[in-house]
Amino acid sequence: MTLKASERRRARSATGRAVAINGATLVAHAMRQIHPDVVACYPITPQTIITETFSEFVANGLVQTEFVAVESEHAAMSVCIGSAAAGARTQTATSGPGLALMWELLWVASGSRLPIVMHLCTRALSAPLNILCDHSDVMGARDTGWPILFSEDGQEAYDNAIQAVRVAEHPDVLLPVISTQDGFTITHGIERAEILDDASVRSFVGEYSPHRPLLDVEHPTTYGAWDYHDFYFEHKRQQADAMEKALGVIEAVGQEFGKLSGRSYGLVQPYRLDDAEFAVVVLGSAAGTLRSVVDDLRSRGVKAGMLRVRVLRPFPTKAVAEALAGVKVAAVLDRALAFGAPGGPLFEDVCVALTTNGVGPRLVNYVYGLGGRDTLPAQFLQAFEDIRRIAKGASAQPVVRYLGLRES
């Protein structure tokens, strides 16, 4: 296919060098470079950029993917399941209510062991209506059997999107993977990022060799068969095993990607934690703000640190416990509410990680940034001040607290 000069320029301008670009467009480029056989998605704020940009790549012949413009996210995930079972490398992208509408099918994808990759631009759930960022959507998918990666910025969203393919398709894993970026903060925020050249990405993800594809007529296979009390339990136990194995695979793929790109992230990212007495634990883009807060406190002699959890599922229990073992008091930040639960989703995971590994900084939980509420350094400084007071004997009650909330 002959490309127009402007199209050639566009493709060239986004390969093999640093560009100023937002996270969603970066992921659309990652998808173009991965070159999936099938992409089925429905545009929804703040993910729309991905659907728009990728479908433009398809329309302009920059990628030969079969793009399915579906009528809903329920249909998108259904198409992905059929396509992945047929043996096609398959991807989708969504946000907030779109992910909620997929929920039933998330279980079908993971239960059928189909290595679909989903690019999730996190968004609050209605009501009241809100299109901005929080993690309520992804927390609803937390236990659906998909490994879940969080990114701190657009660069990492791009890097994770590429690694997700290798994690999902690894023979020990064979699970669908969610790769997230925070809605608007990352999806729409323009930052410097490096895009690998197309050939490197293509060779990193490699040729796809599907497991028991429906289109392999020499080896007929049935997907979605009846699985009653007799064997359902055994299949679920196998999924749990695949999820446990995903942890090592995510680490190994991350190291290999590091060799290619110079960027490697690990399961968790400790920041100035080695001798820290006070720490915060966080997911996603707020980690950027927290680095500056930690630096500020360090310059004033406070032994502050941060732990960013990159992999929410499978939860890196051991890595989290090791990273926090020497800390006196830690604040776990949740960008989602778990109504009626003892604490937020990340808080509960961190509690279990510490308890079961026999280490224990005192913990409090902060809910922050719901529905796109700005996450400012002053809020996080307040959390650090609180936990320093707790270390000196102040009460750790209430356990669940709120940052940046109108409260007199």
Place this chain on the structure above:
Amino acid sequence: MSQDWRKVAPGGTVTEPGSAVTVETGTWRSSRPVVDYDHCVHCMICWVFCPDDCFQTENGKLVGVDYFHCKGCGICAVECPKKCISMQEDVLA
């Protein structure tokens, strides 16, 4: 069938065509159809209606019931025009 969760087919896929015949569905049954051959006229209505193809025939005659697959749904007993199929309680061995 394997007795260990590690050995089952990932995703519950079925990789052997026509293997439903080897799956024992008779374990679900609470009552079993018993045919009174003295009054059976071999009209094969039971054979037509059985959702699991459990009625065994030979030379156009009904000769038996496949209890390995019969789930005990009772459709045969309802549909039999001669009322010669009765559902009898299945007692666990």
